[in-house]
Amino acid sequence: MSDDDQVKMDAIVVGGGPAGLSAAYAMAKAGLEVMLVERGETCGSKNVGGLVYGTVLNKLIPNFFEKAPIERPVSRRTLVFLGEGEHVSMNFGADEWSRPPFNNTFVVHRSQFDRWYSKQAEAAGANLIEGMVVEDLVYEGSNGGRKAVGVKLRGDEEFRADVVVLADGANCLVSEKARADLGLKPGLVKQEYAIGVKEILGLPRGTIEDRFNLDPHEGVAIDFFGTPFEGLVGGGFLYTAKDSIHLGFAARIESLTHAGLSPNEVMDVLKAHPVVRKYIRGAELLEYSAHMIPEGGYNAVTELHGNGVMITGDAAGFVNMSIYKEGTNHAMESGVCAAETAIEAKKRGDFSAQGLAGYRDRLNQGVVMKDLKKYRKVSEVLEGSPDLLSLYPKKVNRLMIDLFTVGSQTKSETQKRAIKAFLTGLPKFRAIRDLIRARHLA
């Protein structure tokens, strides 16, 4: 059935986050007729994140950081192992990270950043339809010949296109249904999700810079491990924005329900830890948010293209959950790969699964799939060796505190005792196995 009075687009993008906006931007730049549908009142209003990595975006929009709403670049990173009261941390940074391109690492407010990005896509020629929910895809044909030919909005309005790029994020109802309807091959394992919970805590700019030892154009990203997350597969983070702090954590949903903990309880435990409490002293809560993160990695990736469809970003499961927590740049890269594939398909006039197979090849040749593959064991290691995230950090804390506790015994005695205390309760063989496994995380 074809409607003569209905405009047909070259491509429709579902979702205006980093993945969808990159796809829309790149396709519009290449002269395709693109429509992007976003359910939020504006792009960004439903989105929560932490850092934005800029490698891909800097190729699309050179020196984007001069124009985009960047809060602060990340000029210093800190890893903190929290015990009950004790803590050990590692700090590193480079002066170079305070200068363009700022190590491609930025603290942003995603609501504002994504909105800015949507304006760039619009200026490049993409049509933004905001405040509309895509309910389903529109199909023609049946069985193996079934092909997506557009999207159905809530309220039954339909839009048609040669190809649909799905970028509906972690909680991806449209992609889930499309996978089933088109019979896309499942991944080796089921997708696993973490829940990320975050508070935006307002503090005067000067207070932040004094408290965190920053110049005005600098920022810090802190990762927390240890006691507040005991029994959970997860950890916390603190990022400095201009005049607010992002404080939050992410934990595997299954580990939370298993431990019988509610996300807000964990958040409050993190906030009450002596190390964290002092960072946020006097701050005013501006916003409380939550968002899922797909953590299944490489093994959970499904077939990602079918007749008339490509799946990108979080909806595709493109998050690296090793010590490098990256989702934004993978989302953007996959969006660009989908755009390039659509541009090529248009030239050949073939939008079938076969005609879109270049999407898979581009992903395999790019950073996304290579990185996901390198870290394909992360999920399994974190689940199989919970001690990595709690017992060992605790032990290291204890060791440092014992070594540096000033008392009246000799240093030899102090050290002997400290090492003995370190080794008791460490399951030797399991410890060796765990430490060997830990290499998969870095």
Next chain:
Amino acid sequence: MTPDEKLSLADKLYRTKYEPDPGHPHVTVDAASLKKAKTRKILKACPAGVYTKDPNDPEKVAVSHENCLECGTCRQAGADEGVEWKQPDGGKGVKYRYG
């Protein structure tokens, strides 16, 4: 500025902006499925406490859909507990200013 280390969950949610859509709940719990389920994971798992024990009927849960942060955790944790969740209508629901 109020130092607010001790905010309740309700206080926290009050700081987050929503575009309400009264009378159009986008999330419900199917009573029959819930009754069959042995667990009540959604009571704890939701970061916004959308699901609470129904004070009038211990078999049921009450749903405060207006507090939903639209993360989807209940769809994962409560797949067997009767959670029926769809996106709120366009522009409705949570509206992050920072995100």
